[in-house]
Structure formats: C-alpha cells, structure tokens
Amino acid sequence: MFDIYLASPRGYCAWVDRAIGMLDDIVKAYQDEGPIYVNHEIVHNKFIVNYFERKGVVFSDNLDEVPTGSIIVFSAHGVAPSFVAAAKAKWLRCVDASCPLVIKVHNEAKKFISEGYQIIYIGKKNHQEAIGVADNDLENIFVVGNRQEADGLSFPDWQKLALLNQTTLSVDDTKELIDYICQKYPDIKLPGFSDICYATTNRQEAVKEIVKLSDALIIVGSENSSNSQKLKLIGERASIPSILIDNKDELPNSFLEWISSIWISSGASAPDNLVQDLLDHLKGKWGVLKEEIITKEEKMIFPYKIDIPKS
Ligand code: SF4
Numbered sequence: 001m002f003d004i005y006l007a008s009p010r011g012y013c014a015w016v017d018r019a020i021g022m023l024d025d026i027v028k029a030y031q032d033e034g035p036i037y038v039n040h041e042i043v044h045n046k047f048i049v050n051y052f053e054r055k056g057v058v059f060s061d062n063l064d065e066v067p068t069g070s071i072i073v074f075s076a077h078g079v080a081p082s083f084v085a086a087a088k089a090k091w092l093r094c095v096d097a098s099c100p101l102v103i104k105v106h107n108e109a110k111k112f113i114s115e116g117y118q119i120i121y122i123g124k125k126n127h128q129e130a131i132g133v134a135d136n137d138l139e140n141i142f143v144v145g146n147r148q149e150a151d152g153l154s155f156p157d158w159q160k161l162a163l164l165n166q167t168t169l170s171v172d173d174t175k176e177l178i179d180y181i182c183q184k185y186p187d188i189k190l191p192g193f194s195d196i197c198y199a200t201t202n203r204q205e206a207v208k209e210i211v212k213l214s215d216a217l218i219i220v221g222s223e224n225s226s227n228s229q230k231l232k233l234i235g236e237r238a239s240i241p242s243i244l245i246d247n248k249d250e251l252p253n254s255f256l257e258w259i260s261s262i263w264i265s266s267g268a269s270a271p272d273n274l275v276q277d278l279l280d281h282l283k284g285k286w287g288v289l290k291e292e293i294i295t296k297e298e299k300m301i302f303p304y305k306i307d308i309p310k311s
Pocket of ligand 1: 168
C-alpha cells in the first residue's frame with residue numbers, strides 16, 4: 001500500500017470552466033437550430049470533447065463543413081484572425097470563447113506590429129494558440145521553440161524587436177529561452193507582465209513542491225494539452241516515474257509497483273471528476289489518501305456574456 005497525495009491548485013483554470021459553461025449554455029439554448037460548431041477543440045481534453053460531441057457539437061477547422069448561418073464558437077486557445085474573417089465572410093454567427101489571457105497576447109502582438117516591431121514569439125509551432133497569434137502578421141511574427149530556432153533568425157541592426165510567448169509553456173524553459181534571446185538582442189522589448197498565465201504558473205509551482213517528496217507522479221490530462229505535458233516534464237526532470245493519462249483506465253498497474261507514495265495533479269483543462277475516479281480506483285486496493293497540499297489559493301474570476309449574432 002502506498003500514500004496518495006493530491007496537489008492543488010490542479011485541474012480547471014477559471015477560463016476553461018467559463019468556456020465549457022459557455023458552450024454548454026449555447027448548446028442548451030440553440031441546439032434546435034442545428035449543430036453548434038467549434039473550431040479545433042473547445043479545450044484540449046478528450047473527455048470534454050467527447051461530452052460535447054455526444055450533445056451534437058461538431059469540432060472542425062474546415063469552414064467548408066460549416067453551413068452558412070450556423071453558430072461557430074472559437075476555442076479557448078484563441079483563433080487566427082484570418083479564420084475569424086473567413087467565418088464572418090460566410091455569415092457564420094461567431095462566438096468567441098478565447099481566453100482573455102490569450103487575447104492579451106494577440107493585443108500585445110498587434111500593438112508591437114503597429115509600432116514597427118518584429119516579434120519573436122516563443123511557442124510550439126503547431127499549437128493552436130501559436131498559430132492564432134502568428135496569424136496576426138505572418139511576415140513579422142516568428143515562432144521559435146528553442147535556442148536553435150532562435151539562432152536561425154537574423155535581423156538588421158535597426159530592426160525594433162519584441163518578445164512574446166505562449167501562455168501554457170514551462171515557466172523555467174521559457175525564462176531560460178527569454179534570457180538567451182535577451183542576451184542576443186539586448187534592446188528587445190518584453191511585455192509588461194509575463195505571458196505565461198497564472199494557472200500554468202500555479203500548477204507548475206505546486207508540482208515542483210510535491211516532486212521533492214514523491215516516488216511517482218500522475219498527471220491527469222490529455223496528450224495535446226500543453227500545460228499538462230509541462231507538469232509531467234517536471235516529474236521527469238526530477239527523475240521520478242511520471243505519467244500523463246486521460247483517465248484511470250490508462251494507468252498501467254506496473255506503474256504502481258515498488259512505490260511508497262504517489263502524487264496526483266491535473267492539467268488546466270482536465271475535469272476533477274476524472275481525478276476523483278482515479279482516486280477511487282487507487283484507494284483501498286493500492287493506496288491510502290493522505291493529504292491534499294494546497295500551495296496557492298486561486299481567486300481568478302472571468303465574467304462572460306454570451307452574445308450571439310442573430311440569424
Ligand atoms: S490555461 Fe491559462 S491561458 Fe489557458 S485558458 Fe486557462 S487561464 Fe487561459
């Protein structure tokens with residue numbers, strides 16, 4: 001038998017909770033008018049995507065599949081301006097569920113570009129959020145994920161430069177890359193506040209505290225969730241067995257052998273009922289729930305208003 005500990009904060013951030021609630025409300029109010037469409041995934045979580053698909057929501061990045069006049073919700077990761085323009089040109093009724101903290105980065109990018117800056121944006125090239133921000137100006141925003149990619153860029157001496165980043169990256173890796181880029185370009189302009197969001201920061205800090213004490217780490221979240229991946233990375237770097245699973249059924253029994261304590265956390269888009277399922281699975285047969293360690297109270301609230309254009 002091993003001891004089980006829970007990290008907190010974990011799971012839904014305030015905006016994921018809002019975005020899911022928003023889509024739920026839209027489905028309830030408008031499903032009689034035909035399917036509700038969402039570009040990409042409302043949040044990066046399989047359970048949530050399946051839940052909405054069962055309610056008839058269609059997730060698609062292909063506007064050809066969306067009939068004129070339909071309601072389309074833009075996902076929490078933010079959306080490429082060209083996609084919004086194409087959706088509007090098709091007379092789709094657009095609802096923006098982009099996280100305000102992602103919109104903040106879009107706004108920073110637009111402001112810098114309007115002032116003649118070129119932007120080095122730290123992020124994952126194929127991540128929805130990075131795609132959306134870069135789309136503000138594909139010729140002047142350069143997405144880099146590491147030093148090598150940063151080294152591949154060159155700018156004339158007179159070029160004004162700014163540095164932005166994706167909201168859900170590793171705090172430590174991003175700081176290291178920011179420092180490296182700032183050394184190369186000492187005059188580069190940074191945003192007033194870090195672009196890594198509070199939820200990503202808090203979840204990473206909580207896991208950093210607990211890995212000092214644990215034999216193994218389980219992160220509940222989906223493979224395509226950037227912030228969940230970064231939580232697992234903290235365990236891997238601390239050289240403890242670490243696993244990212246969507247739900248309890250993905251946890252191999254072999255992972256539970258030879259440990260005396262296990263710590264559990266979850267990504268910002270993972271519902272807590274999946275963590276509770278995992279706990280129920282582990283308790284009794286495998287381990288005993290000892291404690292929930294709260295490293296920070298989160299009080300963030302995002303108000304929202306659904307404003308759907310008329311058909
Ligand atoms: S993880 Fe951060 S950026 Fe993503 S939805 Fe939550 S608060 Fe917004």
